[in-house]
Amino acid sequence: xxxxxxxxRRSAIGGLGGALFSGGWLEAQQDPFRDHSRVPGMxxxxxxxxxxxxxxxxxxxxxxxxxxxxxxxxxxxxxxxxAFDWVELVPKGVVDVSTVQTAxxxxxxxxxxxxxxxxxxxxxxxxxxxxxxxxxxxxxxxxTPYIISHNHSIxxxxxxPAANSPLWMQLYPQRNLDTTKAWIDAAGVAGVKTxxxxxxxxxxxxxxxxxxxxxxxQPVFRREGAxxxxxxxxxxxxxxxxxxxxxxxxxxxxxWQYAEQVKxxxxxPMVAKGVLTAEDAKLCLEHGFDAIYVSNHGGRSxxxxxxxxxxxxxxxxxxxxxxxxxxxxxxxxxxxxxxxLALGAKAVCIGRGCRWGLASYGPAxxxxxxxxLQGELVMAMAQTGRPTLASIDRTLVKTNFR
Ligand SMILES: Cc1cc2nc3c(=O)[nH]c(=O)nc-3n(C[C@H](O)[C@H](O)[C@H](O)COP(=O)(O)O)c2cc1C
Numbered sequence: 001x002x003x004x005x006x007x008x009r010r011s012a013i014g015g016l017g018g019a020l021f022s023g024g025w026l027e028a029q030q031d032p033f034r035d036h037s038r039v040p041g042m043x044x045x046x047x048x049x050x051x052x053x054x055x056x057x058x059x060x061x062x063x064x065x066x067x068x069x070x071x072x073x074x075x076x077x078x079x080x081x082x083a084f085d086w087v088e089l090v091p092k093g094v095v096d097v098s099t100v101q102t103a104x105x106x107x108x109x110x111x112x113x114x115x116x117x118x119x120x121x122x123x124x125x126x127x128x129x130x131x132x133x134x135x136x137x138x139x140x141x142x143x144t145p146y147i148i149s150h151n152h153s154i155x156x157x158x159x160x161p162a163a164n165s166p167l168w169m170q171l172y173p174q175r176n177l178d179t180t181k182a183w184i185d186a187a188g189v190a191g192v193k194t195x196x197x198x199x200x201x202x203x204x205x206x207x208x209x210x211x212x213x214x215x216x217x218q219p220v221f222r223r224e225g226a227x228x229x230x231x232x233x234x235x236x237x238x239x240x241x242x243x244x245x246x247x248x249x250x251x252x253x254x255x256w257q258y259a260e261q262v263k264x265x266x267x268x269p270m271v272a273k274g275v276l277t278a279e280d281a282k283l284c285l286e287h288g289f290d291a292i293y294v295s296n297h298g299g300r301s302x303x304x305x306x307x308x309x310x311x312x313x314x315x316x317x318x319x320x321x322x323x324x325x326x327x328x329x330x331x332x333x334x335x336x337x338x339x340x341l342a343l344g345a346k347a348v349c350i351g352r353g354c355r356w357g358l359a360s361y362g363p364a365x366x367x368x369x370x371x372x373l374q375g376e377l378v379m380a381m382a383q384t385g386r387p388t389l390a391s392i393d394r395t396l397v398k399t400n401f402r
Contacts, residue, residue, distance in 0.1 A: 042361045048332050048369050051356035055126075059359050063125040067355055069208035070299030076307065077299025080330030083307035087339045088398040092385035100378045101388050106324050106347050107194050107269045107291055109166040112142035113374045114347035114389065115337065117354045117366070118298075118328045119170035119196060119273075121151035126359040131159045134358055137366025144370050147196050147349065150183075156190045168194040170273065173254040177261060184265050193268055196293060197259065199284075200274025200301040256287045263288035271326070274301065276311050278318035285322060292319055293326040298351045309340060310401045313394075316344030334376020341389065342396040 039057050056064055070077025102113045117138045124130040130153045138146040147168040148159060160167055169192045174180045187195065263270050269290035274297060275281050281292050294308045294315055295301075308329040316325050327340045328349035340348045350373065357365030386392045 042364060042368055045368070046372070048350075048353045048356070048372055051353070051360050051365065051369055054361075055356040055359035059126070064359075065208055066122075066125065067120075067352060067359075069206045070303065071301060072207055072303035074208070074299060074303065076296055076301070076303050076305050079307040080296065080299050080309075081332070083309040083401065084330060084332075084336045084339060086400045086402060087309065087343075088400070089335065089338065089342075089380070089384050090396055090398060091383060092396075095382050095385055095387040097378060097382040099387050100381045102374070102378060102381070104347065104389055106145075106326070107271070109145050109168070109193055111145060111166075111347065113144070113377060114341060114345075115144055115370060115373055115377070116168075116326070116347055116349045117144055117146040117370070118295075118349035118351035119147040119149035119198075120351050120355055121149045122153050123355075123358060124153035126355055127362050129362070130154045133363045134354060134366055135159050137357065137363035138354070138370065140363065140367040141370035142374065150198075156186060160190065167192050168196055168271075170196040170198055171262070172198055172250065173258055173262075175250065175253060180262060181265055184262070188267070194271060195262075195266055195268060196271040196273045197262060197289075198273045198297075199254065199259070200276075200295065200297050206300075256283065259284075259287045259289065275315060276305060276308070278311075278314045281315045281318045281325075285319065289323070291324045291326065293328070293349070294345070295326075295328045295349075298329050309343065312340065312343045312345060313399075331373075334373055334378070335380045337373060337377045338380040338384065338386075338392065339397055341392045342394060343399075344394075 039054055045051060045054065055067075059067075104111050104114045106114075106116075117134065122130075123134050127133045129136075131148060132154060135146050135148075138144040143166065145166040145168055147170050148156070150170050150172040152159060167190065169187050169190075171180075171183060171187075174183060184195070259270075259272075270288065271291040271293050272281075272284040272289040273293035274295050275284060275292050276294065276296060284292055292315060294312050296305050296308055308327050312325070312327055319325060324346035325344055326347050326349060327345040328351055331337060331340065331348045331350055332353060337348050350370070353369050353373070354366050357367070357369035359365070361368065381387065381392070384396060386396060
């Protein structure tokens with residue numbers, strides 16, 4: 001007699017068909033943009049930038065574009081990279097590479113290298129384990145502190161079950177103070193050591209993302225003689241309120257009073273992320289922030305704004321050593337990091353670089369990206385004759401910002 005739980009031939013074939021039709025396998029077969037050229041093994045990549053090409057080959061194009069784009073015409077996105085070219089390194093003898101020391105500390109968080117992982121949203125677009133994979137990769141790279149984005153894609157307890165790490169979290173201001181309070185309480189339970197509040201008025205229109213949406217909406221392959229597809233539905237009329245001005249919900253409303261309210265609820269230090277002028281840096285200190293994070297959101301904030309590197313010196317001068325200054329936006333190599341340190345940053349954060357690593361090879365990719373940067377920084381310090389972080393100062397660079 002046939003056991004009751006056995007699967008019949010018919011249901012097995014049906015199941016296989018269902019799996020093929022509903023799964024990503026068939027979808028991938030139909031994606032005309034997929035690059036079928038050989039994807040290199042991770043050990044074949046030598047620079048952080050190399051990971052971008054692998055991420056492009058492996059990712060759905062829409063997700064790649066979401067990661068790549070800057071605001072509007074992307075001038076600031078390009079400027080973030082160019083600014084590093086406008087800074088020369090001035091070597092002072094050489095030192096034995098084995099003597100180079102890179103350990104530091106920011107707001108009580110010890111770091112083997114002055115490098116952190118920037119907060120970026122929706123890691124589920126990059127890897128099935130999402131932020132848990134980024135956390136794992138960051139920790140594997142000498143416990144690199146990872147700033148978890150407010151827009152993380154999996155539950156906090158799944159990202160860091162042990163909560164014994166140097167955990168930092170980023171907060172997007174929440175108009176409702178009860179919502180803010182609930183967020184702060186959850187961060188406290190997770191053991192967050194520092195809160196990074198993003199104060200750049202990030203509300204930019206992403207032209208590249210819009211073009212991409214139109215591009216993929218087009219049927220790419222149409223059989224000869226097939227009927228033309230129906231015209232796309234007209235765009236809905238903009239809803240009243242900020243969206244009329246292309247401002248996403250929850251942006252372009254916050255103020256210094258909100259910062260003070262958050263500060264009064266926090267038991268841990270609070271960092272202002274997105275500062276681009278000396279004046280704003282001073283105001284941040286007046287309103288209770290404990291550190292300044294110079295950033296233009298990787299070129300996603302105001303287009304035609306300055307690169308982070310260019311404004312770093314004036315901000316460092318303005319805060320006069322009272323609080324640590326962090327920097328991100330455009331950092332891709334160890335010599336980039338050295339330049340930022342020379343201009344006064346206490347540490348730098350890595351946004352897209354870690355995302356490329358995650359999309360390319362999962363946690364191991366994040367780890368490798370960070371380790372490449374760590375190695376390059378040590379080499380750059382040795383080559384320029386600066387064996388310690390304390391020996392890195394402005395005499396190490398000549399700036400030619402245009
Ligand atoms: C895809 C993407 C998502 C981001 N999401 C956030 C976010 O959720 N919160 C935030 O404060 N910054 C976010 N950022 C900005 C990063 O924290 C960081 O400032 C930027 O990536 C640094 O520039 P880089 O990518 O050139 O290293 C995001 C950036 C990218 C590229």
